[in-house]
Amino acid sequence: xxxxxxxxxxxxxxxxxxxxxxxxxxxxxxxxxxxxxxxxxxxxxxxxxxxxxxxxxxxxxxxxxxxxxxxxxxxxxxxxxxxxxxxxxxxxxxxxxxxxxxxxxxxxxxxxxxxxxxxx
Amino acid sequence: xxxxxxxxxxxxxxxxxxxxxxxxxxxxxxxxxxxxxxxxxxxxxxxxxxxxxxxxxxxxxxxxxxxxxxxxxxxxxxxxxxxxxxxxxxxxxxxxxxxxxxxxxxxxxxxxxxxxxxxxxxxxxxxxxxxxxxxxxxxxxxxxxxxxxxxxxxxxxxxxxxxxxxxxxxxxxxxxxxxxxxxxxxxxxxxxxxxxxxxxxxxxxxxxxxxxxxxxxxxxxxxxxxxxxxxxxxxxxxxxxxxxxxxxxxxxxxxxxxxxxxxxxxxxxxxxxxxxxxxxxxxxxxxxxxxxxxxxxxxxxxxxxxxxxxxxxxxxxxxxxxxxxxxxxxxxxxxxxxxxxxxxxxxxxxxxxxxxxxxxxxxxxxxxxxxxxxxxxxxxxxxxxxxxxxxxxxxxxxxxxxxxxxxxxxxxxxxxxxxxxxxxxxxxxxxxxxxxxxxxxxxxxxxxxxxxxxxxxxxxxxxxxxxxxxxxxxxxxxxxxxxxxxxxxxxxxxxxxxxxxxxxxxxxxxxxxxxxxxxxxxxxxxxxxxxxxxxxxxxxxxxxxxxxxxxxxxxxxxxxxxxxxxxxxxxxxxxxxxxxxxxxxxxxxxxxxxxxxxxxxxxxxxxxxxxxxxxxxxxxxxxxxxxxxxxxxxxxxxxxxxxxxxxxxxxxxxxxxxxxxxxxxxxxxxxxxxxxxxxxxxxxxxxxxxxxxxxxxxxxxxxxxxxxxxxxxxxxxxxxxxxxxxxxxxxxxxxxxxxxxxxxxxxxxxxxxxxxxxxxxxxxxxxxxxxxxxxxxxxxxxxxxxxxxxxxxxxxxxxxxxxxxxxxxxxxxxxxxxxxxxxxxxxxxxxxxxxxxxxxxxxxxxxxxx
Numbered sequence: 001x002x003x004x005x006x007x008x009x010x011x012x013x014x015x016x017x018x019x020x021x022x023x024x025x026x027x028x029x030x031x032x033x034x035x036x037x038x039x040x041x042x043x044x045x046x047x048x049x050x051x052x053x054x055x056x057x058x059x060x061x062x063x064x065x066x067x068x069x070x071x072x073x074x075x076x077x078x079x080x081x082x083x084x085x086x087x088x089x090x091x092x093x094x095x096x097x098x099x100x101x102x103x104x105x106x107x108x109x110x111x112x113x114x115x116x117x118x119x120x
Numbered sequence: 121x122x123x124x125x126x127x128x129x130x131x132x133x134x135x136x137x138x139x140x141x142x143x144x145x146x147x148x149x150x151x152x153x154x155x156x157x158x159x160x161x162x163x164x165x166x167x168x169x170x171x172x173x174x175x176x177x178x179x180x181x182x183x184x185x186x187x188x189x190x191x192x193x194x195x196x197x198x199x200x201x202x203x204x205x206x207x208x209x210x211x212x213x214x215x216x217x218x219x220x221x222x223x224x225x226x227x228x229x230x231x232x233x234x235x236x237x238x239x240x241x242x243x244x245x246x247x248x249x250x251x252x253x254x255x256x257x258x259x260x261x262x263x264x265x266x267x268x269x270x271x272x273x274x275x276x277x278x279x280x281x282x283x284x285x286x287x288x289x290x291x292x293x294x295x296x297x298x299x300x301x302x303x304x305x306x307x308x309x310x311x312x313x314x315x316x317x318x319x320x321x322x323x324x325x326x327x328x329x330x331x332x333x334x335x336x337x338x339x340x341x342x343x344x345x346x347x348x349x350x351x352x353x354x355x356x357x358x359x360x361x362x363x364x365x366x367x368x369x370x371x372x373x374x375x376x377x378x379x380x381x382x383x384x385x386x387x388x389x390x391x392x393x394x395x396x397x398x399x400x401x402x403x404x405x406x407x408x409x410x411x412x413x414x415x416x417x418x419x420x421x422x423x424x425x426x427x428x429x430x431x432x433x434x435x436x437x438x439x440x441x442x443x444x445x446x447x448x449x450x451x452x453x454x455x456x457x458x459x460x461x462x463x464x465x466x467x468x469x470x471x472x473x474x475x476x477x478x479x480x481x482x483x484x485x486x487x488x489x490x491x492x493x494x495x496x497x498x499x500x501x502x503x504x505x506x507x508x509x510x511x512x513x514x515x516x517x518x519x520x521x522x523x524x525x526x527x528x529x530x531x532x533x534x535x536x537x538x539x540x541x542x543x544x545x546x547x548x549x550x551x552x553x554x555x556x557x558x559x560x561x562x563x564x565x566x567x568x569x570x571x572x573x574x575x576x577x578x579x580x581x582x583x584x585x586x587x588x589x590x591x592x593x594x595x596x597x598x599x600x601x602x603x604x605x606x607x608x609x610x611x612x613x614x615x616x617x618x619x620x621x622x623x624x625x626x627x628x629x630x631x632x633x634x635x636x637x638x639x640x641x642x643x644x645x646x647x648x649x650x651x652x653x654x655x656x657x658x659x660x661x662x663x664x665x666x667x668x669x670x671x672x673x674x675x676x677x678x679x680x681x682x683x684x685x686x687x688x689x690x691x692x693x694x695x696x697x698x699x700x701x702x703x704x705x706x707x708x709x710x711x712x713x714x715x716x717x718x719x720x721x722x723x724x725x726x727x728x729x730x731x732x733x734x735x736x737x738x739x740x741x742x743x744x745x746x747x748x749x750x751x752x753x754x755x756x757x758x759x760x761x762x763x764x765x766x767x768x769x770x771x772x773x774x775x776x777x778x779x780x781x782x783x784x785x786x787x788x789x790x791x792x793x794x795x796x797x798x799x800x801x802x803x804x805x806x807x808x809x810x811x812x813x814x815x816x817x818x819x820x821x822x823x824x825x826x827x828x829x830x831x832x833x834x835x836x837x838x839x840x841x842x843x844x845x846x847x848x849x850x851x852x853x854x855x856x857x858x859x860x861x862x863x864x865x866x867x868x869x870x871x872x873x874x875x876x877x878x879x880x881x882x883x884x885x886x887x888x889x890x891x892x893x894x895x896x897x898x899x900x901x902x903x904x905x906x907x908x909x910x911x912x913x914x915x916x917x918x919x920x921x922x923x924x925x926x927x928x929x930x931x932x933x934x935x936x937x938x939x940x941x942x943x944x945x946x947x948x949x950x951x952x953x954x955x956x957x958x959x960x961x962x963x964x965x966x967x968x969x970x
Contacts, residue, residue, distance in 0.1 A: 032139075033146050050156075051146040052164030055139040060171060084142065 066092035130165035176492035198501020201454030203508030231385030237688030257398035263383035279825035300349030308367035341629035458550035494551025502543030592855035593910025600935035615763030616704035621830035622804035660700030661793035670766035677748035711758030718779035726754035732774035863950030903947035
């Protein structure tokens with residue numbers, strides 16, 4: 001039940017887990033555990049998604065059309081039948097971009113007030 | 121692993137089916153600890169449920185908005201069902217369930233003397249004193265006697281209800297005053313200063329909430345009394361009207377007559393003592409006292425009852441139970457009606473649901489979706505129902521007696537809790553069967569031209585309709601029986617004419633008016649000035665107005681010999697002025713009315729009622745006969761018709777009327793006439809300002825209270841019944857409407873599903889009556905089944921209500937026939953439109969559609 005009428009901006013702000021999942025599948029399709037590993041690697045182990053958070057987020061993202069489940073499977077020797085693979089949709093990518101823009105603006109404003117390190 | 125798998129059951133099963141396996145795999149590879157897993161699931165599972173709920177709610181809002189007619193009908197039906205039950209529950213709760221607001225209310229009991237013919241006779245002070253001293257069952261045994269007093273000097277003189285109490289009453293009840301102190305045993309001595317405690321309401325109303333009232337002296341009936349305490353807002357005892365409490369301060373005289381019964385006994389059982397033990401204890405004490413005072417207490421026994429059971433009489437309880445049963449019937453009918461509507465809707469939506477099933481919505485998701493729909497309907501209906509209940513509640517409050525409990529029936533948290541539970545149960549009740557049925561939807565729904573509605577669904581729908589018809593027949597018959605009972609009671613002749621009679625009370629305070637001459641002057645002046653008002657035909661005074669006061673009963677001794685007290689030789693005693701009998705048009709059969717020449721120095725005259733004359737002098741001339749009554753020998757000068765002193769439903773003692781001038785100084789002061797009756801042409805109430813002025817001029821300190829027409833007094837006697845009958849009749853009408861709608865819906869459905877069959881029949885030459893037979897057969901079967909089941913259930917309900925049916929038999933043929941007739945009529949009305957539609961089936965169109 002994708003809600004086609006929504007514009008990327010209308011999803012903002014994104015829950016952090018959603019944003020991380022979008023980043024995890026930005027470059028390649030991944031299965032659930034792959035997403036957890038990718039997020040953990042990118043954040044240096046700071047964020048370890050739990051299975052519940054992950055799949056709940058995935059379900060919502062599927063519903064909203066940010067992800068799709070892909071039918072393409074990797075090479076059989078790398079595959080596990082139980083796994084499902086998720087791919088980012090163009091809407092998902094647009095939403096992630098919008099969220100990143102929103103955050104960078106926030107950081108810029110925060111910097112101007114000295115709340116964040118870096119050039120004012 | 122099994123641990124995690126078990127935890128996964130907290131997720132919705134559709135989510136578990138989708139992701140469970142993968143989640144297990146992730147759990148395995150990450151090596152999460154059990155504690156972590158538990159926190160994770162507990163945090164996420166509700167969130168997933170919430171996600172689904174939000175989806176379902178959005179979907180529900182859309183589907184319901186698409187079918188505004190269905191939605192409106194469903195919500196209205198629910199609102200009526202839930203509202204009826206909520207309103208009735210608030211009364212039921214107040215009358216039957218809620219404990220009295222005193223500590224351990226189940227240990228509070230009332231005590232009575234018993235004599236033949238009277239199971240509940242008040243105690244005499246001397247018996248009270250002995251019972252209190254001798255019993256081993258009670259922590260404390262107190263006595264109360266309600267009275268009215270005139271409060272003077274706080275604005276206009278006001279008549280307020282008061283209670284004399286023994287000094288230990290508040291130890292019995294276990295309550296504390298809000299301010300000041302309560303009446304203590306030391307206040308209840310003859311020599312103690314006069315003191316009073318006032319209710320919170322009186323403090324606010326009369327004294328404007330001024331804390332300075334404590335310690336102040338107020339004028340009650342001409343005596344100065346110190347206010348020592350103010351009770352908290354919710355305190356009422358022995359009923360809601362009482363606003364002031366004073367100690368009895370008995371003097372030695374009070375204990376002289378063992379048959380001067382006017383105290384209500386109330387006691388608190390010792391912990392561990394049962395009411396049966398206390399009752400046995402009191403009966404032993406009554407035996408001992410009888411041996412000690414064989415003459416006075418020859419037939420006197422003792423009885424102990426739970427206070428609550430005494431305050432709420434059995435008929436009153438039954439009235440409320442019957443109402444609750446009727447409300448429940450309405451709710452059940454509403455539920456089956458809605459279940460039916462939802463089933464019909466589910467059939468209409470079969471394709472949509474099948475499509476959703478194909479798109480991957482599992483059975484659980486479909487059931488959940490439909491469950492959400494019925495719950496939303498139920499909640500909106502419940503909300504509206506509570507509002508309706510709030511609006512309807514004032515109608516119901518007359519059903520509740522005046523209890524020693526806070527307030528009146530109201531929509532409070534308890535009632536709201538009940539409404540919520542009922543709403544949820546209702547949502548489940550009407551939603552679950554259709555949801556489960558639809559859960560079985562298979563892909564057949566998608567087949568082109570598929571026939572909607574299998575035989576089983578139609579069978580289920582018929583069963584639901586049958587239940588509706590049955591319950592509405594039960595309601596209709598019950599309402600009919602209760603209505604017949606009410607009409608029978610209302611048709612009872614009270615023995616007096618109410619039209620054009622206004623009443624009010626001017627209770628003359630004692631000792632100010634202890635002197636007969638002073639009273640006589642007051643009555644004469646007031647009555648003669650009222651007589652001169654335009655339109656006034658008659659006016660008179662009496663000790664107590666009929667149906668307002670049932671007591672005031674005295675033993676009768678005839679012709680010098682004391683009659684056996686076990687035979688219930690008692691009569692009600694009333695002092696009257698000459699105009700009283702004419703004002704109420706109580707017919708004088710033989711002899712004469714009392715008149716102004718029946719003065720204090722003349723022989724003591726009496727007018728007796730017909731039943732009195734018949735009992736003592738059957739087939740003889742009662743005029744000139746003597747009897748001893750209320751201390752004096754009296755001579756019968758006239759015989760009048762009997763009146764219903766105790767109300768239409770209860771049997772009353774024979775009446776004795778005595779001339780007001782033959783009440784010596786200080787004798788029976790409680791009986792000094794205070795009820796004023798005025799017969800006038802037109803609306804008697806228009807006289808009120810003039811009457812007030814006359815009384816105010818006669819005695820500026822004299823308050824006027826209880827202004828009513830006599831018709832209102834008689835109506836009040838049957839008011840709880842009237843209200844109950846009206847409500848049950850409204851319920852029955854509602855039930856009938858719902859059942860007719862149900863039949864209409866079912867038959868319309870039959871006609872539309874069988875239209876091709878009907879078309880074929882028409883094409884083959886079937887006559888209209890053959891077609892009608894197909895349609896009407898179903899409705900007649902439903903009606904017949906409903907009537908048979910309904911009659912059986914209604915008879916059982918009638919048996920249970922027998923004691924409030926006033927002699928109408930629970931199998932009253934007229935009522936049953938009328939109900940059965942109405943039921944068939946309703947069935948016909950419900951079938952009319954579908955039958956006509958069946959006749960208009962066009963064979964060509966119908967067959968082509970296949």
